[in-house]
Amino acid sequence: CLRGTAAGAKVVGVVLRGGGHASRGAGRWNVPRGEVVGVLRLMMEKGDLTAAQGMRGREELQDELGAFLERGKESRDDLVMALGLACWWGRRGV
Structure with missing residues (x-):
């Protein structure tokens, strides 16, 4: 059961x-x-992606993004891939 879906x-x-x-x-x-x-x-390079001040999990996301972009494939990339999938989906327009 998914709660809170639009x-x-x-x-x-x-x-x-x-x-x-x-x-x-x-x-x-x-x-x-x-x-x-x-x-x-x-999207990050173009400035199309920002995390709002006060967003819950913002620091964790920024830390994970930094580690991912610095080292590539990481074992803790759940937030990065979830964000990436949302961006991919939005860009595809599907």
Whole structure:
């Protein structure tokens, strides 16, 4: 059960994978991890992505983003990938 979802919002399955291109099939999207990270990096470089002052979890997100961008693949990248998927989804316009 998902609580707090907006009216009309739907849950979309996504499988992150190593390469190729994004495709839809079997009720889910298959998305290359590099594509998600690329969209996130581009939005950050262009200044299209900011975290509001006072946002809950802001410092944790900034720390995780910094570590991820500095070292690449991290074991603790949940917030980064969630944000990246949201950015990817928004950019795709799907």
